[in-house]
Amino acid sequence: MDIEKAYAIYFSPTYTLRSQFTAFVEGMGVPVEKLDLTLPRVRKGFSHSFKKNEAVAVGLPVYGGRLPLDLEDFFTGLKGEGTTCCSNCVVRKSRIRRCLD
Numbered sequence: 001m002d003i004e005k006a007y008a009i010y011f012s013p014t015y016t017l018r019s020q021f022t023a024f025v026e027g028m029g030v031p032v033e034k035l036d037l038t039l040p041r042v043r044k045g046f047s048h049s050f051k052k053n054e055a056v057a058v059g060l061p062v063y064g065g066r067l068p069l070d071l072e073d074f075f076t077g078l079k080g081e082g083t084t085c086c087s088n089c090v091v092r093k094s095r096i097r098r099c100l101d
């Protein structure tokens, strides 16, 4: 299937994921849209449906050995229909056990 648009979706308080994921989806050679869901006011009520011919890259960081707390609403508004999706978690290589569990 031909991908016609790619999305970078991230929670990125210190901007590492933002730059990594932007570079990642821009490498796909299709139009790109960034959805920065870092701020609670942006996540609140956020909703987006992705199509089958779109690709989504979702990224979260490890803080304190786990995914950040209070992010239940991060995925709530993301809906796909056979959408190609990859997820990634960035770390600085310490205390990642709880995140992997």
Ligand SMILES: Cc1cc2nc3c(=O)[nH]c(=O)nc-3n(C[C@H](O)[C@H](O)[C@H](O)COP(=O)(O)O)c2cc1C
Residues within 6 Å of the ligand: 011, 012, 013, 014, 015, 016, 017, 018, 061, 062, 063, 064, 065, 066, 090, 091, 092, 093, 094, 095, 096
């Ligand atoms: C407050 C804080 C806590 C962190 N805790 C961990 C950790 O426990 N293990 C780890 O491997 N990296 C840890 N990191 C590193 C982050 O996972 C890494 O810098 C990541 O790229 C941050 O993503 P962001 O820049 O998109 O916010 C921590 C960073 C911060 C700022």
